[in-house]
Amino acid sequence: MNRKLRMGMVGGGRGAFIGAVHRMAANLDGQIELIAGNFSSDPEKSKLSGGDFYLDPSRVYSSYEEMAKREGAKPPGERIDFVSIVASNNLHFPVAKTFLENGIHVVCEKPMTLSLEEAKELKAIVEKSGLVFALTHNYTGYPMVKEARAMVKAGKLGRLLKVVAEYPQGYAVTNLKEQENTKIGSWRADPKKAGVSNCMADIGIHAENLARYISGLHLEEVAADLNTFIPGRVLDDDGSVLLRYEGGVRGVLYASQISTGDENALHVRIYGTEASVEWHQEHPNELIVKFADQPRQVWRRGNSYNGPEAQKNTRIPFGHPEGFIEGFANIYAAVTEAVRDSLKGEFKPGTYDFPSVDDGVEGLAFIEATVKSSAANAAWTKLH
Incomplete structure (x- = not known):
């Protein structure tokens, strides 16, 4: 074509x-x-x-x-x-x-x-x-996120033990009147347009999805404490969640829009028995790799030691910043491949590297479980 x-x-x-x-x-x-x-x-x-x-x-x-x-x-x-x-x-x-x-x-x-x-x-x-149906969880498109995922899949971290995901922002630490013409003060704060959650549905879901993408683990239960700190708001602007994954892996997720001074500080850490990986969205070209018996390492995007998944999704030479737009573009590149295959009658569902309808279902299960858990005083709540 x-x-x-x-x-x-x-x-x-x-x-x-x-x-x-x-x-x-x-x-x-x-x-x-x-x-x-x-x-x-x-x-x-x-x-x-x-x-x-x-x-x-x-x-x-x-x-x-x-x-x-x-x-x-x-x-x-x-x-x-x-x-x-x-x-x-x-x-x-x-x-x-x-x-x-x-x-x-x-x-x-x-x-x-x-x-x-x-x-x-x-x-x-x-x-x-x-x-073809693709969901734009754009942070899965970053090369060093894909490097971290490949390391987990290859068993380089050993048996997984702990997942820690954070997504603090500070832009909504103000009153509703001051924000009435912005996203937090308009549809994101309106249950009829945003759903049962603001913060968890907006950024908490990104942290959950990214942790799942890198670790390959699916959540079983959550214990959540969601909060609305700014008077006048109906939906949450902050939340802390304990996580129970399949296979006994445990985790913590924190998402907040009232973390004063933070901008877009999405962090994910995956801990295993042999090593751990750590990725920070505001420094996306680096992946921190830590070992029990070696000095920690910083792996950088665009180098020859990167694996094929990272290299495929790297667009410019090392030393040049690459990030937000390119992450989205990598999802669109995978969608392009899938749509072209479909037009040729060769579409193979489940074989393309973009978030799918299944990721969407798991994301909504996470949102609703956290809201239900928080309403029950942080009671452990199953996702399905």
Whole structure:
């Protein structure tokens, strides 16, 4: 197939941060072009946003329903190949369902749906459709995260014992009135749009997913203490969670949006009987490797000693910073491979390195279990 993939987008219009990130990442390898979208629930804003991106006005839609129906009715050589969903949480499920039912592959922002019930229903829809579905847990796209995962899979850490994941931010340590025009003060703090959680559904789920991606472990139970520190908020802005993984591995997860002075300090540590690995999102080109009987080592991205997984996802030579946009781009590169295979009739579900609908289900199970546990005074609560 000698052409670029055709991308559509729902959400991500004027003033939206994450939509711009997706567009930059999708464009990075020159394999994808944005040709259509419903960029806002406001038809006029959607139209103006389409103009910003120099799109054909006939491919800028007033609603996602219209977009899915009209794009799905076009012949394969003209329709969009996939849609990226970057709207608020409450729209993820209906938008994904609508496009899948119209035969269009889907890339979706996290959390996958508003509830675990919706997540399970969407999984059934994806499996029935036979289409590509990817979830943009972007931190799984970093080369040194993939290096850490490869080390765990190869047994270099020995038997796993402990998982520690942290995601502190400080941007929401203010009152609601001051934040009313920002994400924390608008839809992220509204249960009808955000779901049962704010902090855990926004960043706690990233920490849980990244720990699971690197360790390969699945959670069995959680004991959670979620808090709402700022008066006027309905949903959590902080939380601490004890974790019980399969095989007896234990863990701790802390996510917070009121950790004053922190920016985007996602950290993951995986401890084994032979060694441990430690990765910090704000210093993504380094992986710290620690041994019981050797000096600690710092492995850096882009070097010849990196394994094939890290090398495949490294884009520029060592010594040059590489990070946030490239992490998203690595997910889009894997999606491109899957969609091209699908268009050739060679799609092999489960063989591509991007978060899937199964990751989405596990993420919603984690969110709902933490909320249920916290409401029961941090009682141990099973995920399924």
